[in-house]
Amino acid sequence: MKMLRKLFLLAIVLAGTTATASTPMINCLLLGATSSVSEEDFQKERLAAIKFITAYYVRAQNNPACRSDWLCVNFFGGDDDYTGMPFFKCDDEEAIQRVVKQIATMPHPKYKNSSVYTAIGRGLLECMEKEKSLSGKYAKNIIIVTSGQDNSSDPGLVESIKKSFPNRYASLCIIGVGSKANMASLGPLADICINVDNFDNLLIALILAGQ
Numbered sequence: 001m002k003m004l005r006k007l008f009l010l011a012i013v014l015a016g017t018t019a020t021a022s023t024p025m026i027n028c029l030l031l032g033a034t035s036s037v038s039e040e041d042f043q044k045e046r047l048a049a050i051k052f053i054t055a056y057y058v059r060a061q062n063n064p065a066c067r068s069d070w071l072c073v074n075f076f077g078g079d080d081d082y083t084g085m086p087f088f089k090c091d092d093e094e095a096i097q098r099v100v101k102q103i104a105t106m107p108h109p110k111y112k113n114s115s116v117y118t119a120i121g122r123g124l125l126e127c128m129e130k131e132k133s134l135s136g137k138y139a140k141n142i143i144i145v146t147s148g149q150d151n152s153s154d155p156g157l158v159e160s161i162k163k164s165f166p167n168r169y170a171s172l173c174i175i176g177v178g179s180k181a182n183m184a185s186l187g188p189l190a191d192i193c194i195n196v197d198n199f200d201n202l203l204i205a206l207i208l209a210g211q
Contacts, residue, residue, distance in 0.1 A: 077111020
């Protein structure tokens, strides 16, 4: 975890200038998958993620300007609980089919903890690393879904993220599901903050966050 904190701080220092609204996007969707999320709600979360991916694909097909966009979808829990799925291009039908199949057949991991700050740090690092592997400048967009309290174990990383968001390197949208989501603490970090009552409304929130 100390290494993740150091990498996060280094990424903030080395990040390039702000991308404009017309630049292509690197999107990172992070979904909480703790044991507090029921099997039924996890199925709804998976389905919302799949429909979100499909919506990005359709948008890329209909809008040539979106065909350079990238997306990754990962489920998180505690500090070391992270699925680590790779980025895929939003117009790559074969890659999207593979990711959709992986998510559709993924069993509920039922992670014990919910390290929201750690997941945000990982998401930002992944977006920056992806941008380094590409040519040109990309806007970076992190969307995180949480339904519980944060249990990040590294106070230094938590403080680093609190001081770094909102920032000019990446936009952050936090979607809180239900009344137990710690939006009072997490809300000040976000460029966009959305609260929904349950997982039935998650897809609508994701579409709003991904605009």
